[in-house]
Amino acid sequence: MSQVENVLAHVDANLEHSLSRLFDLLKIKSISTDPEFKDDCRMAAHWLADELTNIGIPSSVRDTSGHPMVVGHKTGEGKKGPHVLFYGHYDVQPVDPIELWHADPFEPKVVTRDDGTQMIVARGANDDKGQLMTFVEAMRAWMAVTGDLPINVTVFLEGEEESGSPSLEPFLEANKEELSQDVALVCDTNMWNRDTPAISIMLRGLVGEEITLKGPSKDLHSGMYGGAARNPLHVLSEMIAGLRDKNGHITLPGFYDDVPELPQEIKSMWDKLGFNTAEFLGEIGLKQAGGESDRSALEQIWSRPTCEVNGLWGGYTGAGFKTVIPAIAQAKISFRLVGNQNPDKIRSAFRAYMQEKCPADFELEFHPHGGDPALQIDINSPVLENGRKALADEWQKEAALVGSGGSIPVVGSFKDILNMDTMLIGFGLDEDQIHSPNEKYEMQSYHKGIRSWVRVLDELAK
Amino acid sequence: MSQVENVLAHVDANLEHSLSRLFDLLKIKSISTDPEFKDDCRMAAHWLADELTNIGIPSSVRDTSGHPMVVGHKTGEGKKGPHVLFYGHYDVQPVDPIELWHADPFEPKVVTRDDGTQMIVARGANDDKGQLMTFVEAMRAWMAVTGDLPINVTVFLEGEEESGSPSLEPFLEANKEELSQDVALVCDTNMWNRDTPAISIMLRGLVGEEITLKGPSKDLHSGMYGGAARNPLHVLSEMIAGLRDKNGHITLPGFYDDVPELPQEIKSMWDKLGFNTAEFLGEIGLKQAGGESDRSALEQIWSRPTCEVNGLWGGYTGAGFKTVIPAIAQAKISFRLVGNQNPDKIRSAFRAYMQEKCPADFELEFHPHGGDPALQIDINSPVLENGRKALADEWQKEAALVGSGGSIPVVGSFKDILNMDTMLIGFGLDEDQIHSPNEKYEMQSYHKGIRSWVRVLDELAK
Numbered sequence: 001m002s003q004v005e006n007v008l009a010h011v012d013a014n015l016e017h018s019l020s021r022l023f024d025l026l027k028i029k030s031i032s033t034d035p036e037f038k039d040d041c042r043m044a045a046h047w048l049a050d051e052l053t054n055i056g057i058p059s060s061v062r063d064t065s066g067h068p069m070v071v072g073h074k075t076g077e078g079k080k081g082p083h084v085l086f087y088g089h090y091d092v093q094p095v096d097p098i099e100l101w102h103a104d105p106f107e108p109k110v111v112t113r114d115d116g117t118q119m120i121v122a123r124g125a126n127d128d129k130g131q132l133m134t135f136v137e138a139m140r141a142w143m144a145v146t147g148d149l150p151i152n153v154t155v156f157l158e159g160e161e162e163s164g165s166p167s168l169e170p171f172l173e174a175n176k177e178e179l180s181q182d183v184a185l186v187c188d189t190n191m192w193n194r195d196t197p198a199i200s201i202m203l204r205g206l207v208g209e210e211i212t213l214k215g216p217s218k219d220l221h222s223g224m225y226g227g228a229a230r231n232p233l234h235v236l237s238e239m240i241a242g243l244r245d246k247n248g249h250i251t252l253p254g255f256y257d258d259v260p261e262l263p264q265e266i267k268s269m270w271d272k273l274g275f276n277t278a279e280f281l282g283e284i285g286l287k288q289a290g291g292e293s294d295r296s297a298l299e300q301i302w303s304r305p306t307c308e309v310n311g312l313w314g315g316y317t318g319a320g321f322k323t324v325i326p327a328i329a330q331a332k333i334s335f336r337l338v339g340n341q342n343p344d345k346i347r348s349a350f351r352a353y354m355q356e357k358c359p360a361d362f363e364l365e366f367h368p369h370g371g372d373p374a375l376q377i378d379i380n381s382p383v384l385e386n387g388r389k390a391l392a393d394e395w396q397k398e399a400a401l402v403g404s405g406g407s408i409p410v411v412g413s414f415k416d417i418l419n420m421d422t423m424l425i426g427f428g429l430d431e432d433q434i435h436s437p438n439e440k441y442e443m444q445s446y447h448k449g450i451r452s453w454v455r456v457l458d459e460l461a462k
Numbered sequence: 463m464s465q466v467e468n469v470l471a472h473v474d475a476n477l478e479h480s481l482s483r484l485f486d487l488l489k490i491k492s493i494s495t496d497p498e499f500k501d502d503c504r505m506a507a508h509w510l511a512d513e514l515t516n517i518g519i520p521s522s523v524r525d526t527s528g529h530p531m532v533v534g535h536k537t538g539e540g541k542k543g544p545h546v547l548f549y550g551h552y553d554v555q556p557v558d559p560i561e562l563w564h565a566d567p568f569e570p571k572v573v574t575r576d577d578g579t580q581m582i583v584a585r586g587a588n589d590d591k592g593q594l595m596t597f598v599e600a601m602r603a604w605m606a607v608t609g610d611l612p613i614n615v616t617v618f619l620e621g622e623e624e625s626g627s628p629s630l631e632p633f634l635e636a637n638k639e640e641l642s643q644d645v646a647l648v649c650d651t652n653m654w655n656r657d658t659p660a661i662s663i664m665l666r667g668l669v670g671e672e673i674t675l676k677g678p679s680k681d682l683h684s685g686m687y688g689g690a691a692r693n694p695l696h697v698l699s700e701m702i703a704g705l706r707d708k709n710g711h712i713t714l715p716g717f718y719d720d721v722p723e724l725p726q727e728i729k730s731m732w733d734k735l736g737f738n739t740a741e742f743l744g745e746i747g748l749k750q751a752g753g754e755s756d757r758s759a760l761e762q763i764w765s766r767p768t769c770e771v772n773g774l775w776g777g778y779t780g781a782g783f784k785t786v787i788p789a790i791a792q793a794k795i796s797f798r799l800v801g802n803q804n805p806d807k808i809r810s811a812f813r814a815y816m817q818e819k820c821p822a823d824f825e826l827e828f829h830p831h832g833g834d835p836a837l838q839i840d841i842n843s844p845v846l847e848n849g850r851k852a853l854a855d856e857w858q859k860e861a862a863l864v865g866s867g868g869s870i871p872v873v874g875s876f877k878d879i880l881n882m883d884t885m886l887i888g889f890g891l892d893e894d895q896i897h898s899p900n901e902k903y904e905m906q907s908y909h910k911g912i913r914s915w916v917r918v919l920d921e922l923a924k
Contacts, residue, residue: 223868406685
């Protein structure tokens with residue numbers, strides 16, 4: 001048996017223990033958003049630092065003004081491969097509505113289905129305790145069998161992911177040297193489906209803007225003024241309508257300048273994923289994809305930028321009718337960015353467009369919300385190749401290289417502050433009910449997740 | 463002295479008494495919208511019925527399910543001229559905010575300005591007690607001097623105008639024969655300015671629609687679905703934007719079919735009114751008229767139809783930002799109608815337009831609010847000529863034939879139910895603060911208002 005096969009065999013032989021340790025972590029009520037559970041969060045951090053240290057990865061609990069971080073290192077001279085930073089979070093979402101849980105969210109249990117498959121049910125079973133423990137247990141197996149890790153590893157765990165990570169960026173800034181490694185590994189994403197592992201290679205960025213359009217100096221009676229007084233709701237509607245053309249393309253000048261065409265290689269892969277657009281839309285009550293008419297639905301949500309009205313309001317919105325011409329109309333509008341689109345440039349183009357459409361006697365106010373660029377992993381990078389090889393070996397199926405329509409802030413922070421790329425590999429399923437009652441994680445996800453990381457560590461050393 | 467000159471002299475000689483009677487009426491707290499003042503409303507009705515009866519116009523208080531009506535008749539054989547129905551309302555608006563009144567709203571007083579002009583200050587001084595008493599006192603003078611009225615008159619006063627007139631239409635329906643006369647006179651409008659009387663010859667109609675546009679079956683995360691899921695707020699904005707072209711014309715097919723061109727005679731009159739568009743817009747903080755670009759502002763508010771968004775809402779409208787694609791977008795939209803535009807036809811055209819723009823997998827729901835046609839008085843009618851002659855004689859200035867951008871519902875009800883046209887003459891000023899603290903009525907409005915009606919009654923008999 002090769003070394004990696006020995007380690008994998010160790011994983012299989014000790015799965016019960018791995019599960020029992022996960023259960024210990026799941027029992028800790030580390031709800032970061034609720035001050036009542038502050039001590040539980042700290043307890044989870046200490047539990048993890050102790051486990052890592054016991055494995056042979058010296059780790060410590062590091063205070064912040066919020067919940068603490070856990071940082072550990074296992075490094076040595078002369079190793080091949082990159083020095084990786086593994087990221088996960090030990091905090092979990094609140095459990096409300098508690099009455100919809102079939103059992104205590106903090107009393108984890110294994111449920112066996114009729115077909116023999118099993119799932120781990122508890123708050124955090126997937127997000128992110130189950131996922132992060134796949135990496136911890138993979139390291140444990142390597143340490144147990146070989147006394148070392150194939151590559152240098154820094155472990156970095158936070159406890160505020162579910163409450164906006166207020167301490168994350170200050171901590172990265174303050175510990176740049178210690179945390180800046182060759183590449184980050186993040187285990188907080190899903191598989192393509194039950195049988196197909198996935199690596200997220202694209203995360204869309206985001207620019208948000210809140211707009212206040214001020215017209216008449218006060219609300220007007222539409223009988224007395226209607227026809228002469230311009231209506232801010234009408235003007236704002238025109239502005240919004242003009243943001244996209246009839247083919248769903250966004251009209252801001254230069255908007256697509258930094259949007260790369262999808263490489264043919266990726267496009268072919270996506271075509272083969274068997275994505276069922278009708279089913280995807282059907283689940284949300286729709287029949288037709290609504291974005292750029294010359295793009296597939298997968299491109300629309302993964303690799304194409306968007307413009308969305310997230311909120312719009314003005315005038316009388318109560319019961320009955322009021323014939324008012326309102327003084328003010330407001331909107332919240334956001335753009336999802338891809339490729340090299342620059343948030344500042346997009347924000348400026350948007351504001352310039354709005355100003356141009358603004359009647360001379362109206363006023364526009366802008367309030368920015370968020371501005372994160374998209375993240376895209378070089379599909380030819382050796383790290384990605386190692387990851388794909390490891391996953392294909394474990395799952396006997398090529399990993400899907402997927403996009404993710406939303407942003408994962410930590411990935412942006414790693415890039416901005418540590419100038420570090422991230423490889424996102426996770427073993428969750430879309431159906432895992434994260435953030436909802438009866439959150440679960442497939443036993444297969446846990447077992448083969450550990451095995452996958454064993455292989456990834458092995459491949460990265462090659 | 464001619465008969466009418468005798469009557470006018472009587473008015474002048476008895477002005478103090480006329481004023482004192484108005485004060486008696488103003489002291490009654492007939493706030494129709496507040497149940498606390500139910501008895502006061504009834505008291506006002508009885509006060510008026512008694513006064514009319516004492517004058518020689520037999521009148522009675524007629525119960526409804528709300529506040530009572532007052533109906534009186536003074537008719538005789540062989541009179542020339544039309545049988546008129548005079549309409550007014552004895553109820554008043556609430557007095558809030560009471561702290562902004564300089565004195566008790568129900569303790570009327572005469573305030574003399576530095577230049578010697580006087581005003582009557584009280585809730586209802588103008589709207590509508592002062593205005594309706596101009597007609598009552600004109601009748602009193604005719605009766606006192608001649609023992610009769612020059613024409614047949616029915617007086618019809620309601621007590622629910624400020625609370626939506628719920629009993630009006632049922633009462634008209636139930637008393638059609640008694641109330642259907644040749645023409646209605648309504649005294650609830652303003653003069654063009656302090657020196658220029660006015661007759662309202664156009665009232666715009668109204669069609670209101672509330673729209674619910676349903677897209678996805680639930681609110682969606684714009685990261686996961688943005689680009690593929692069509693956004694109801696974007697669609698609704700496009701629908702609204704498309705309702706008007708770049709020249710401010712409404713795009714609904716057939717919308718202008720029943721909109722008459724303004725007769726040159728009226729257009730010339732309006733051109734001579736000296737309407738100051740910059741001032742009109744400046745008072746509401748605007749510089750440019752926003753409606754049909756080929757129309758003057760006066761036309762825009764008096765003789766042209768409009769489309770207004772009165773309310774628009776959907777998505778996240780609270781503090782901060784939420785990257786949601788909402789399931790629903792809603793709007794309240796209304797059209798002001800002119801000429802012969804048919805409310806049902808306009809409503810149908812609007813709904814057809816919206817349905818045509820509605821994506822196949824979206825749903826539209828419509829909820830109607832109001833549907834009143836515009837009212838336009840034949841400018842060649844003898845009644846109008848009589849009115850113009852009387853006002854010109856009294857004010858030594860041609861009456862302005864004006865439009866009114868808003869609807870006056872009673873005029874529509876008279877037309878619909880009694881098939882009766884209305885001549886609107888009133889002596890209020892725009893500055894009279896009706897519905898607001900320190901409502902007032904010019905002493906000149908009261909005095910010359912009474913004199914004006916004396917002359918109108920005389921002219922109508924010719």
